[in-house]
Structure formats: structure tokens, C-alpha cells
Amino acid sequence: MNCANSRPFTVLVEGNIGSGKTTFLEHFRQFEDITLLTEPVEEWRNLKGWNLLDLMYSDPAKWAMTFQAYVSLTMLEMHRRPTSTPVKLMERSIFSAKYCFVEQMKRLGTLHPAQFAVLDEWFKFINTEIPVEADLIVYLKTTPSIVYDRIKKRARSEEQCVPLSYIEELHKLHEDWLINRTHADCPAPVLVLDADLDLSQITEEYKKSEHQILRKAVNVVMQ
Numbered sequence: 001m002n003c004a005n006s007r008p009f010t011v012l013v014e015g016n017i018g019s020g021k022t023t024f025l026e027h028f029r030q031f032e033d034i035t036l037l038t039e040p041v042e043e044w045r046n047l048k049g050w051n052l053l054d055l056m057y058s059d060p061a062k063w064a065m066t067f068q069a070y071v072s073l074t075m076l077e078m079h080r081r082p083t084s085t086p087v088k089l090m091e092r093s094i095f096s097a098k099y100c101f102v103e104q105m106k107r108l109g110t111l112h113p114a115q116f117a118v119l120d121e122w123f124k125f126i127n128t129e130i131p132v133e134a135d136l137i138v139y140l141k142t143t144p145s146i147v148y149d150r151i152k153k154r155a156r157s158e159e160q161c162v163p164l165s166y167i168e169e170l171h172k173l174h175e176d177w178l179i180n181r182t183h184a185d186c187p188a189p190v191l192v193l194d195a196d197l198d199l200s201q202i203t204e205e206y207k208k209s210e211h212q213i214l215r216k217a218v219n220v221v222m223q
């Protein structure tokens with residue numbers, strides 16, 4: 001299938017740290033009609049030799065602004081990246097940047113109100129001037145204590161100092177955005193998957209989304 005002039009059916013894959021987003025995206029590598037855009041963590045870990053992710057976790061008050069400014073730029077680049085396939089799956093988005101991570105750092109005070117105001121102006125400009133499409137959000141819903149244990153087991157060095165309270169706050173921000181729907185500028189329907197399931201059981205959950213994503217994608221292409 002190819003879509004000559006319409007944009008691809010765009011799916012945002014959202015969830016807390018350790019919720020299994022990368023694993024979820026990898027499940028869809030089997031389909032040639034889907035382009036996968038995974039989170040560019042390696043770019044955040046090495047921008048001209050600077051590990052911005054490590055700097056942010058090591059000294060949030062000093063580096064949160066720099067980190068979130070760069071993350072948002074990489075997200076915008078991913079939203080804008082042309083894809084030849086009818087479906088595009090993206091890991092996280094400019095929306096989770098704004099409603100989850102930047103919001104979290106504002107509330108924790110690791111972003112000064114003036115820094116938050118600057119990022120917010122960028123988000124407002126993007127929202128009005130640069131069309132960022134989303135047709136479906138897949139929310140990998142998890143329990144904070146479960147993903148906290150996964151983060152410890154995954155042992156990504158920069159994350160080892162992340163406390164459970166940080167994960168709990170991020171969970172609440174995801175729930176506000178995707179379950180309570182407190183933000184109107186991201187109206188895409190949300191498919192909630194139980195991502196607490198461990199790897200052996202979760203394939204059934206993924207299959208539930210497979211049907212929704214591929215069926216919708218076919219509709220988009222057939223229009």
C-alpha cells in the first residue's frame with residue numbers, strides 16, 4: 001500500500017518511563033506498511049559529545065531547560081519527518097513533552113517559571129503554526145511501583161537516581177492527559193493497554209491494538 005498525497009495514519013505511543021513503549025513498537029516491526037520512530041534517546045545522550053540526559057538527571061535545576069528544549073526539537077523533527085508508509089508509529093510526542101515532562105519539572109521547580117514560560121511560548125507557536133497530526137494515541141497504562149522495578153532492572157545508568165515519587169507524579173500527569181482528558185489540543189482517541197502485564201502475557205494486549213491500528217490505517221489509505 002502507498003498513500004500518494006495523504007499524510008500517514010499517525011499513532012503516538014505514550015506511557016511512563018519503563019512502560020514498555022520500545023518493546024511495543026518493536027512488535028510492529030513485522031509490518032512493512034508501518035514506519036517506526038523510536039525515541040531518540042541516543043541523540044539526547046550524545047549531542048556533540050554532551051550527555052544531556054545524564055546532565056539533566058545529575059543536576060536537574062541547571063540542565064532541565066536545556067534538556068527539554070532539545071527533546072522538544074527532536075520530537076518536532078520526528079513529527080515532521082516524511083514517511084512513505086500509510087502508518088507511522090511514534091514513541092512519545094511534543095504533547096508528552098509539554099503535558100508530562102515539562103509540566104513535571106515546572107511543578108518540581110527544576111524549571112524556573114521564566115524557563116517554563118519560554119518553553120510554553122515555543123509550544124504555543126508550534127501548536128498554531130506547525131501542524132502536528134495524531135490519529136490515535138496508544139497509552140501503555142502502568143502502575144508506578146511496577147515500572148519503578150523495571151527501571152531498576154533495566155539499569156539505564158542515568159535513571160538509577162530516579163525516585164518512586166518522580167514516577168508516581170509522571171503517572172498522574174499521564175492519567176490527567178490521557179484518561180481525564182484535561183487538554184483539548186490533542187483530541188486523538190486513546191487506546192488504553194494494560195502494560196503492567198509482563199512480556200509473556202502482553203502480546204495478547206498488543207494484538208488488540210494491532211487490529212485497531214491496521215484497520216484504521218486501511219481506512220485512511222482507502223479514502
Ligand SMILES: Cc1cc2cn([C@H]3C[C@H](O)[C@@H](CO)O3)c(=O)nc2[nH]1
Pocket residue numbers: 017039041053071075092093094096097098101159
Ligand atoms: C517527550 C519527552 C520524552 C522524555 C523522556 N525523558 C526521560 C525519561 C527517561 O529517563 C528517558 C527516556 O525516555 O528520558 C524526559 O526526561 N523528558 C522527556 N520528554
